[in-house]
Amino acid sequence: MKKLIKWILGIGSIFLCIVLAIGLIYGTKGYFLYQGVIKDNPLSQLVEGIESKQHYTPYEELPEFYIHAVVAVEDHRFQQHHGVDPIAICRAAWNDIKTLSFAEGGSTITQQLAKNLYFTQEKKLERKFAEIFVAFDLERNYTKKEILSLYVNTIYFGNGCYGIYDAAQKYFGKSPKELTPYESAMLAGIPNAPSAYSPSDNPELAEQRLRQVLKRMEACGVITKTEITNILEESPH
Incomplete structure:
Protein backbone atom coordinates (compact mmCIF):
# COMPACT_ATOMS: atom_id res chain seq x y z
CA MET A 1 0.00 0.00 0.00
CA PRO A 58 -24.96 51.47 -22.69
CA TYR A 59 -25.69 49.23 -19.71
CA GLU A 60 -28.59 51.43 -18.59
CA GLU A 61 -30.45 50.74 -21.84
CA LEU A 62 -30.11 46.97 -21.65
CA PRO A 63 -33.18 45.09 -20.36
CA GLU A 64 -32.54 43.65 -16.89
CA PHE A 65 -33.81 40.28 -18.10
CA TYR A 66 -31.28 40.27 -20.95
CA ILE A 67 -28.45 41.08 -18.55
CA HIS A 68 -29.44 38.21 -16.25
CA ALA A 69 -29.73 35.84 -19.23
CA VAL A 70 -26.28 36.70 -20.61
CA VAL A 71 -24.58 36.33 -17.23
CA ALA A 72 -26.38 33.04 -16.52
CA VAL A 73 -25.34 31.34 -19.77
CA GLU A 74 -21.91 32.89 -20.26
CA ASP A 75 -20.39 33.54 -16.83
CA HIS A 76 -22.60 33.12 -13.76
CA ARG A 77 -19.77 34.15 -11.39
CA PHE A 78 -19.19 37.35 -13.38
CA GLN A 79 -19.74 39.62 -10.37
CA GLN A 80 -17.42 37.62 -8.12
CA LYS A 144 -18.50 45.35 -14.38
CA LYS A 145 -21.31 47.31 -16.02
CA GLU A 146 -18.91 48.83 -18.55
CA ILE A 147 -17.35 45.43 -19.31
CA LEU A 148 -20.73 43.78 -19.83
CA SER A 149 -21.99 46.56 -22.10
CA LEU A 150 -18.75 46.47 -24.12
CA TYR A 151 -19.16 42.71 -24.44
CA VAL A 152 -22.75 42.73 -25.72
CA ASN A 153 -21.90 45.55 -28.13
CA THR A 154 -19.10 43.55 -29.77
CA ILE A 155 -20.30 39.93 -29.90
CA TYR A 156 -21.54 38.36 -33.13
CA PHE A 157 -25.22 37.41 -33.45
CA GLY A 158 -25.19 35.92 -36.94
CA ASN A 159 -26.50 37.36 -40.23
CA GLY A 160 -23.85 40.09 -40.18
CA CYS A 161 -25.02 41.46 -36.82
CA TYR A 162 -22.35 42.65 -34.43
CA GLY A 163 -23.69 44.00 -31.16
CA ILE A 164 -27.00 43.89 -29.36
CA TYR A 165 -28.51 46.88 -31.20
CA ASP A 166 -28.07 45.36 -34.67
CA ALA A 167 -29.34 41.99 -33.41
CA ALA A 168 -32.47 43.48 -31.81
CA GLN A 169 -33.20 45.40 -35.01
CA LYS A 170 -32.49 42.45 -37.32
CA TYR A 171 -34.46 39.78 -35.51
CA PHE A 172 -37.22 41.77 -33.79
CA GLY A 173 -37.32 45.22 -35.40
CA LYS A 174 -36.88 47.12 -32.15
CA SER A 175 -34.25 48.70 -29.92
CA PRO A 176 -32.63 46.67 -27.14
CA LYS A 177 -34.52 48.43 -24.34
CA GLU A 178 -37.83 47.34 -25.94
CA LEU A 179 -36.99 43.61 -25.91
CA THR A 180 -39.38 41.30 -24.08
CA PRO A 181 -38.07 38.54 -21.76
CA TYR A 182 -38.68 35.97 -24.53
CA GLU A 183 -36.73 38.03 -27.08
CA SER A 184 -33.99 38.78 -24.55
CA ALA A 185 -33.49 35.08 -23.79
CA MET A 186 -33.45 34.32 -27.51
CA LEU A 187 -30.69 36.85 -28.18
CA ALA A 188 -28.70 35.76 -25.12
CA GLY A 189 -28.46 32.26 -26.58
CA ILE A 190 -27.35 33.13 -30.12
CA PRO A 191 -23.64 34.04 -29.66
CA ASN A 192 -22.82 30.50 -28.49
CA ALA A 193 -23.32 29.37 -32.12
CA PRO A 194 -24.57 32.28 -34.27
CA SER A 195 -25.11 30.30 -37.47
CA ALA A 196 -26.95 27.46 -35.75
CA TYR A 197 -29.14 29.55 -33.43
CA SER A 198 -30.19 32.33 -35.80
CA PRO A 199 -33.99 32.79 -35.34
CA SER A 200 -34.42 33.72 -38.99
CA ASP A 201 -32.43 30.77 -40.37
CA ASN A 202 -33.08 28.04 -37.79
CA PRO A 203 -36.16 28.92 -35.73
CA GLU A 204 -36.48 25.44 -34.20
CA LEU A 205 -32.86 25.34 -33.01
CA ALA A 206 -33.17 28.92 -31.79
CA GLU A 207 -36.21 27.92 -29.73
CA GLN A 208 -34.33 24.94 -28.27
CA ARG A 209 -31.44 27.20 -27.33
CA LEU A 210 -33.84 29.70 -25.76
CA ARG A 211 -35.20 26.95 -23.51
CA GLN A 212 -31.65 26.07 -22.49
CA VAL A 213 -31.06 29.70 -21.56
CA LEU A 214 -34.20 29.79 -19.43
CA LYS A 215 -33.26 26.51 -17.72
CA ARG A 216 -29.83 27.91 -16.97
CA MET A 217 -31.40 31.05 -15.52
CA GLU A 218 -33.60 28.87 -13.32
CA ALA A 219 -30.55 26.90 -12.14
CA CYS A 220 -28.87 30.19 -11.21
CA GLY A 221 -31.92 31.22 -9.21
CA VAL A 222 -32.79 34.14 -11.48
CA ILE A 223 -36.25 32.96 -12.54
CA THR A 224 -38.76 30.29 -11.52
CA LYS A 225 -40.48 27.49 -13.42
CA THR A 226 -43.69 29.53 -13.44
CA GLU A 227 -41.89 32.46 -15.01
CA ILE A 228 -40.42 30.13 -17.66
CA THR A 229 -43.92 28.92 -18.53
CA ASN A 230 -45.16 32.51 -18.83
CA ILE A 231 -42.21 33.52 -21.00
CA LEU A 232 -42.65 30.58 -23.35
CA GLU A 233 -46.24 31.67 -23.91
CA GLU A 234 -44.76 34.61 -25.81
CA SER A 235 -43.53 32.19 -28.46
CA PRO A 236 -44.98 33.04 -31.91
CA HIS A 237 -45.13 29.32 -32.80
Whole structure:
Protein backbone atom coordinates (compact mmCIF):
# COMPACT_ATOMS: atom_id res chain seq x y z
CA MET A 1 0.00 0.00 0.00
CA LYS A 2 2.84 2.39 0.90
CA LYS A 3 4.52 1.66 -2.43
CA LEU A 4 1.28 2.43 -4.27
CA ILE A 5 0.89 5.74 -2.42
CA LYS A 6 4.50 6.67 -3.20
CA TRP A 7 3.97 5.76 -6.87
CA ILE A 8 0.82 7.89 -7.06
CA LEU A 9 2.54 10.83 -5.35
CA GLY A 10 5.51 10.45 -7.69
CA ILE A 11 3.32 10.46 -10.79
CA GLY A 12 1.37 13.41 -9.40
CA SER A 13 4.56 15.37 -8.77
CA ILE A 14 5.80 14.71 -12.30
CA PHE A 15 2.45 15.77 -13.77
CA LEU A 16 2.45 18.96 -11.67
CA CYS A 17 5.98 19.81 -12.79
CA ILE A 18 4.97 19.34 -16.44
CA VAL A 19 1.92 21.55 -16.00
CA LEU A 20 3.99 24.27 -14.30
CA ALA A 21 6.64 24.11 -17.02
CA ILE A 22 4.03 24.42 -19.77
CA GLY A 23 2.41 27.30 -17.89
CA LEU A 24 5.73 29.10 -17.54
CA ILE A 25 6.67 28.66 -21.20
CA TYR A 26 3.33 29.63 -22.71
CA GLY A 27 2.60 32.20 -20.02
CA THR A 28 5.79 34.03 -20.98
CA LYS A 29 4.91 33.85 -24.68
CA GLY A 30 1.42 35.07 -23.85
CA TYR A 31 2.76 37.99 -21.84
CA PHE A 32 4.91 39.19 -24.74
CA LEU A 33 1.96 38.77 -27.13
CA TYR A 34 -0.18 40.83 -24.74
CA GLN A 35 2.48 43.54 -24.50
CA GLY A 36 2.65 43.72 -28.28
CA VAL A 37 -1.06 44.12 -28.93
CA ILE A 38 -1.51 46.66 -26.12
CA LYS A 39 1.37 48.72 -27.48
CA ASP A 40 -0.02 48.70 -31.02
CA ASN A 41 -3.63 49.33 -29.93
CA PRO A 42 -3.98 50.81 -26.41
CA LEU A 43 -7.00 49.45 -24.58
CA SER A 44 -8.43 52.89 -23.79
CA GLN A 45 -8.45 53.82 -27.49
CA LEU A 46 -10.24 50.62 -28.49
CA VAL A 47 -12.87 51.12 -25.80
CA GLU A 48 -13.42 54.76 -26.75
CA GLY A 49 -13.85 53.71 -30.37
CA ILE A 50 -16.53 51.14 -29.48
CA GLU A 51 -18.41 53.47 -27.12
CA SER A 52 -18.45 56.25 -29.73
CA LYS A 53 -20.24 54.15 -32.34
CA GLN A 54 -23.65 55.43 -33.40
CA HIS A 55 -25.75 52.60 -31.99
CA TYR A 56 -23.67 51.70 -28.95
CA THR A 57 -26.07 50.52 -26.23
CA PRO A 58 -24.96 51.47 -22.69
CA TYR A 59 -25.69 49.23 -19.71
CA GLU A 60 -28.59 51.43 -18.59
CA GLU A 61 -30.45 50.74 -21.84
CA LEU A 62 -30.11 46.97 -21.65
CA PRO A 63 -33.18 45.09 -20.36
CA GLU A 64 -32.54 43.65 -16.89
CA PHE A 65 -33.81 40.28 -18.10
CA TYR A 66 -31.28 40.27 -20.95
CA ILE A 67 -28.45 41.08 -18.55
CA HIS A 68 -29.44 38.21 -16.25
CA ALA A 69 -29.73 35.84 -19.23
CA VAL A 70 -26.28 36.70 -20.61
CA VAL A 71 -24.58 36.33 -17.23
CA ALA A 72 -26.38 33.04 -16.52
CA VAL A 73 -25.34 31.34 -19.77
CA GLU A 74 -21.91 32.89 -20.26
CA ASP A 75 -20.39 33.54 -16.83
CA HIS A 76 -22.60 33.12 -13.76
CA ARG A 77 -19.77 34.15 -11.39
CA PHE A 78 -19.19 37.35 -13.38
CA GLN A 79 -19.74 39.62 -10.37
CA GLN A 80 -17.42 37.62 -8.12
CA HIS A 81 -14.25 37.11 -10.18
CA HIS A 82 -11.59 39.61 -11.27
CA GLY A 83 -11.39 38.65 -14.93
CA VAL A 84 -10.59 34.95 -14.64
CA ASP A 85 -12.68 32.20 -13.04
CA PRO A 86 -10.33 29.48 -11.68
CA ILE A 87 -13.25 27.10 -11.09
CA ALA A 88 -14.39 27.34 -14.71
CA ILE A 89 -10.82 26.95 -15.98
CA CYS A 90 -10.23 23.81 -13.90
CA ARG A 91 -13.52 22.31 -15.05
CA ALA A 92 -12.77 23.09 -18.68
CA ALA A 93 -9.20 21.75 -18.37
CA TRP A 94 -10.46 18.50 -16.91
CA ASN A 95 -13.03 18.08 -19.68
CA ASP A 96 -10.38 18.92 -22.30
CA ILE A 97 -8.05 16.28 -20.84
CA LYS A 98 -10.83 13.69 -20.93
CA THR A 99 -11.71 14.47 -24.54
CA LEU A 100 -8.11 15.18 -25.65
CA SER A 101 -9.20 18.49 -27.15
CA PHE A 102 -9.43 22.22 -26.51
CA ALA A 103 -13.21 22.20 -26.89
CA GLU A 104 -13.76 24.07 -23.61
CA GLY A 105 -11.93 27.20 -22.59
CA GLY A 106 -13.55 28.26 -19.33
CA SER A 107 -13.52 31.87 -20.54
CA THR A 108 -15.27 34.57 -18.53
CA ILE A 109 -17.22 37.41 -20.13
CA THR A 110 -14.16 39.61 -19.53
CA GLN A 111 -11.89 37.13 -21.31
CA GLN A 112 -14.32 36.87 -24.21
CA LEU A 113 -14.32 40.65 -24.50
CA ALA A 114 -10.51 40.62 -24.47
CA LYS A 115 -10.55 38.08 -27.30
CA ASN A 116 -13.06 40.13 -29.30
CA LEU A 117 -10.92 43.25 -28.91
CA TYR A 118 -7.52 41.80 -29.76
CA PHE A 119 -7.41 38.18 -30.82
CA THR A 120 -8.76 35.57 -33.22
CA GLN A 121 -10.58 32.32 -32.44
CA GLU A 122 -7.30 30.44 -32.85
CA LYS A 123 -6.90 27.93 -30.02
CA LYS A 124 -3.30 28.44 -28.93
CA LEU A 125 -2.08 28.45 -25.34
CA GLU A 126 -0.05 31.64 -25.69
CA ARG A 127 -3.13 33.42 -27.06
CA LYS A 128 -5.12 32.17 -24.06
CA PHE A 129 -2.55 33.59 -21.64
CA ALA A 130 -2.44 36.89 -23.53
CA GLU A 131 -6.23 37.03 -23.30
CA ILE A 132 -5.99 36.62 -19.52
CA PHE A 133 -3.54 39.54 -19.21
CA VAL A 134 -5.92 41.77 -21.20
CA ALA A 135 -8.81 40.60 -19.01
CA PHE A 136 -6.91 41.73 -15.92
CA ASP A 137 -6.40 45.14 -17.56
CA LEU A 138 -10.11 45.40 -18.32
CA GLU A 139 -11.08 44.57 -14.75
CA ARG A 140 -8.60 47.10 -13.35
CA ASN A 141 -9.77 49.96 -15.54
CA TYR A 142 -13.49 49.41 -16.10
CA THR A 143 -16.52 48.56 -14.01
CA LYS A 144 -18.50 45.35 -14.38
CA LYS A 145 -21.31 47.31 -16.02
CA GLU A 146 -18.91 48.83 -18.55
CA ILE A 147 -17.35 45.43 -19.31
CA LEU A 148 -20.73 43.78 -19.83
CA SER A 149 -21.99 46.56 -22.10
CA LEU A 150 -18.75 46.47 -24.12
CA TYR A 151 -19.16 42.71 -24.44
CA VAL A 152 -22.75 42.73 -25.72
CA ASN A 153 -21.90 45.55 -28.13
CA THR A 154 -19.10 43.55 -29.77
CA ILE A 155 -20.30 39.93 -29.90
CA TYR A 156 -21.54 38.36 -33.13
CA PHE A 157 -25.22 37.41 -33.45
CA GLY A 158 -25.19 35.92 -36.94
CA ASN A 159 -26.50 37.36 -40.23
CA GLY A 160 -23.85 40.09 -40.18
CA CYS A 161 -25.02 41.46 -36.82
CA TYR A 162 -22.35 42.65 -34.43
CA GLY A 163 -23.69 44.00 -31.16
CA ILE A 164 -27.00 43.89 -29.36
CA TYR A 165 -28.51 46.88 -31.20
CA ASP A 166 -28.07 45.36 -34.67
CA ALA A 167 -29.34 41.99 -33.41
CA ALA A 168 -32.47 43.48 -31.81
CA GLN A 169 -33.20 45.40 -35.01
CA LYS A 170 -32.49 42.45 -37.32
CA TYR A 171 -34.46 39.78 -35.51
CA PHE A 172 -37.22 41.77 -33.79
CA GLY A 173 -37.32 45.22 -35.40
CA LYS A 174 -36.88 47.12 -32.15
CA SER A 175 -34.25 48.70 -29.92
CA PRO A 176 -32.63 46.67 -27.14
CA LYS A 177 -34.52 48.43 -24.34
CA GLU A 178 -37.83 47.34 -25.94
CA LEU A 179 -36.99 43.61 -25.91
CA THR A 180 -39.38 41.30 -24.08
CA PRO A 181 -38.07 38.54 -21.76
CA TYR A 182 -38.68 35.97 -24.53
CA GLU A 183 -36.73 38.03 -27.08
CA SER A 184 -33.99 38.78 -24.55
CA ALA A 185 -33.49 35.08 -23.79
CA MET A 186 -33.45 34.32 -27.51
CA LEU A 187 -30.69 36.85 -28.18
CA ALA A 188 -28.70 35.76 -25.12
CA GLY A 189 -28.46 32.26 -26.58
CA ILE A 190 -27.35 33.13 -30.12
CA PRO A 191 -23.64 34.04 -29.66
CA ASN A 192 -22.82 30.50 -28.49
CA ALA A 193 -23.32 29.37 -32.12
CA PRO A 194 -24.57 32.28 -34.27
CA SER A 195 -25.11 30.30 -37.47
CA ALA A 196 -26.95 27.46 -35.75
CA TYR A 197 -29.14 29.55 -33.43
CA SER A 198 -30.19 32.33 -35.80
CA PRO A 199 -33.99 32.79 -35.34
CA SER A 200 -34.42 33.72 -38.99
CA ASP A 201 -32.43 30.77 -40.37
CA ASN A 202 -33.08 28.04 -37.79
CA PRO A 203 -36.16 28.92 -35.73
CA GLU A 204 -36.48 25.44 -34.20
CA LEU A 205 -32.86 25.34 -33.01
CA ALA A 206 -33.17 28.92 -31.79
CA GLU A 207 -36.21 27.92 -29.73
CA GLN A 208 -34.33 24.94 -28.27
CA ARG A 209 -31.44 27.20 -27.33
CA LEU A 210 -33.84 29.70 -25.76
CA ARG A 211 -35.20 26.95 -23.51
CA GLN A 212 -31.65 26.07 -22.49
CA VAL A 213 -31.06 29.70 -21.56
CA LEU A 214 -34.20 29.79 -19.43
CA LYS A 215 -33.26 26.51 -17.72
CA ARG A 216 -29.83 27.91 -16.97
CA MET A 217 -31.40 31.05 -15.52
CA GLU A 218 -33.60 28.87 -13.32
CA ALA A 219 -30.55 26.90 -12.14
CA CYS A 220 -28.87 30.19 -11.21
CA GLY A 221 -31.92 31.22 -9.21
CA VAL A 222 -32.79 34.14 -11.48
CA ILE A 223 -36.25 32.96 -12.54
CA THR A 224 -38.76 30.29 -11.52
CA LYS A 225 -40.48 27.49 -13.42
CA THR A 226 -43.69 29.53 -13.44
CA GLU A 227 -41.89 32.46 -15.01
CA ILE A 228 -40.42 30.13 -17.66
CA THR A 229 -43.92 28.92 -18.53
CA ASN A 230 -45.16 32.51 -18.83
CA ILE A 231 -42.21 33.52 -21.00
CA LEU A 232 -42.65 30.58 -23.35
CA GLU A 233 -46.24 31.67 -23.91
CA GLU A 234 -44.76 34.61 -25.81
CA SER A 235 -43.53 32.19 -28.46
CA PRO A 236 -44.98 33.04 -31.91
CA HIS A 237 -45.13 29.32 -32.80
